[in-house]
Amino acid sequence: MKAYASEMVKKDSVFRDIAEKQETLWLNNKYLPFDTVDALCQLVVSDRDIEEAEKRLERFAPYIMKCFPETRETNGIIESPLVQISAMQRQLEKDFNTEIPGQLLLKTDSHLAIAGSVKARGGIYEVLKHAEDLAYEAGLLTYSDNYEKLADKEYRDFFSKYTVQVGSTGNLGLSIGIMSAAIGFKVKVHMSADAKQWKKDLLRSKGVEVIEYDDDYSKAVAEGRRLSDEDPMSYFVDDEYSVALFLGYAVAAKRLQKQLEGMNIPVDGQHPLIVYIPCGVGGAPGGILYGLKRIFKDNVHVFFCEPVLFPSVLIGMSSDLYEKANVADFDIHGMSEADGLACASPSGFVTRIDRNLLSGDFTIQDEKLYTFMRMLIDTENVRIEPSSCAAFIGPVSLTADEKGLSYLAAHSIDNDKLNNAAQICWATGGKLVPEEVWKEYLNK
Numbered sequence: 001m002k003a004y005a006s007e008m009v010k011k012d013s014v015f016r017d018i019a020e021k022q023e024t025l026w027l028n029n030k031y032l033p034f035d036t037v038d039a040l041c042q043l044v045v046s047d048r049d050i051e052e053a054e055k056r057l058e059r060f061a062p063y064i065m066k067c068f069p070e071t072r073e074t075n076g077i078i079e080s081p082l083v084q085i086s087a088m089q090r091q092l093e094k095d096f097n098t099e100i101p102g103q104l105l106l107k108t109d110s111h112l113a114i115a116g117s118v119k120a121r122g123g124i125y126e127v128l129k130h131a132e133d134l135a136y137e138a139g140l141l142t143y144s145d146n147y148e149k150l151a152d153k154e155y156r157d158f159f160s161k162y163t164v165q166v167g168s169t170g171n172l173g174l175s176i177g178i179m180s181a182a183i184g185f186k187v188k189v190h191m192s193a194d195a196k197q198w199k200k201d202l203l204r205s206k207g208v209e210v211i212e213y214d215d216d217y218s219k220a221v222a223e224g225r226r227l228s229d230e231d232p233m234s235y236f237v238d239d240e241y242s243v244a245l246f247l248g249y250a251v252a253a254k255r256l257q258k259q260l261e262g263m264n265i266p267v268d269g270q271h272p273l274i275v276y277i278p279c280g281v282g283g284a285p286g287g288i289l290y291g292l293k294r295i296f297k298d299n300v301h302v303f304f305c306e307p308v309l310f311p312s313v314l315i316g317m318s319s320d321l322y323e324k325a326n327v328a329d330f331d332i333h334g335m336s337e338a339d340g341l342a343c344a345s346p347s348g349f350v351t352r353i354d355r356n357l358l359s360g361d362f363t364i365q366d367e368k369l370y371t372f373m374r375m376l377i378d379t380e381n382v383r384i385e386p387s388s389c390a391a392f393i394g395p396v397s398l399t400a401d402e403k404g405l406s407y408l409a410a411h412s413i414d415n416d417k418l419n420n421a422a423q424i425c426w427a428t429g430g431k432l433v434p435e436e437v438w439k440e441y442l443n444k
């Protein structure tokens with residue numbers, strides 16, 4: 001174990017749990033009221049940046065609708081339903097002998113169009129932005145054009161001169177790969193050892209070049225980044241640093257606000273919103289958290305959920321070592337069933353920008369992922385992949401853990417407010433999982 005890790009383990013039992021790969025809840029020691037960090041945050045990613053991202057996605061909507069007819073229902077906007085899961089809520093309470101106050105909801109990004117995971121937000125956004133930048137600079141496109149024309153042969157020929165590359169544990173590769181191939185880019189996806197075979201097969205079937213590494217996610221990213229930098233026609237989607245990816249994720253917040261309004265679910269001083277998001281390198285949950293904070297400020301409380309084998313964002317933030325932290329520093333090694341969350345080092349960008357905004361981080365054992373997965377199928381008939389199921393550790397543990405209770409007390413969330421709360425589990429992937437793989441999952 002590294003010296004800093006031993007120090008942390010000695011000082012605080014949370015880090016002993018981490019080193020022992022036990023489930024735990026870390027409360028963010030640097031959490032601050034939103035107004036105190038708002039100005040500083042806006043210097044890095046402003047409300048205006050998020051609005052521009054929303055507008056860009058609207059410009060592309062006619063094109064998306066044309067290439068992906070499944071998005072017709074939502075007019076080319078890639079968005080997922082927010083659904084109440086009260087049967088799941090009751091079953092969780094029963095099986096885990098706990099109380100889940102307020103109403104439990106599921107944000108079904110597991111079923112987002114095109115990529116079938118939360119990566120359809122950030123990944124697709126960044127590919128579209130890159131295509132727009134290239135076409136705009138070449139004088140082939142203005143922002144007031146109907147973007148449908150980007151599907152024409154002339155444009156595809158133009159884009160085919162360019163390559164897009166990305167490092168991925170699976171789902172980011174799917175989202176970048178599918179979208180880039182649709183635009184006409186050449187695509188190379190660098191996949192870590194944790195990536196599932198079906199994700200590689202699916203990508204290859206779309207004409208994507210998949211390069212496999214016998215190593216962890218950070219290595220796949222580093223190698224992809226290096227190879228892309230050598231090629232002037234290549235663009236690297238950098239999950240560890242990309243602001244574009246982050247913006248694509250942040251757009252989720254305003255859309256969620258509309259959905260909550262539509263369901264008559266208030267979020268205010270008397271009605272807290274508590275959100276649990278499965279976390280890998282931190283990009284997707286980090287962008288969503290940031291967007292939510294900008295809208296709901298201190299009335300939203302966001303917790304990340306990480307496998308006990310990969311608490312990389314937890315370690316990166318709590319040690320203030322950011323991207324330099326690695327789970328191996330705590331002598332944690334191994335492969336997780338949560339392939340989408342298997343990141344040994346966190347995003348340096350996200351761990352910094354969200355350092356004062358994240359409420360805390362739950363860790364979860366692999367076996368529980370399958371328990372939650374089956375329970376959700378049995379109670380709500382919704383299938384989400386194991387990584388996604390990490391989110392359920394949040395509502396199950398919040399009021400059962402003394403640190404959870406201390407968080408609620410510190411934020412003056414009494415029982416009345418808690419009973420008014422909306423608790424959202426963010427389902428991050430699942431729609432593209434093939435039937436044979438479901439059989440395997442269901443037999444575990």
Ligand SMILES: *Cc1c(COP(=O)(O)O)cnc(C)c1O
Nearest residue numbers: 171280281282283284340428429
């Ligand atoms: C990528 C992914 C996440 C987490 O996103 P990060 O940006 O890696 O933190 C969560 N769930 C699933 C299914 C994913 O594919």
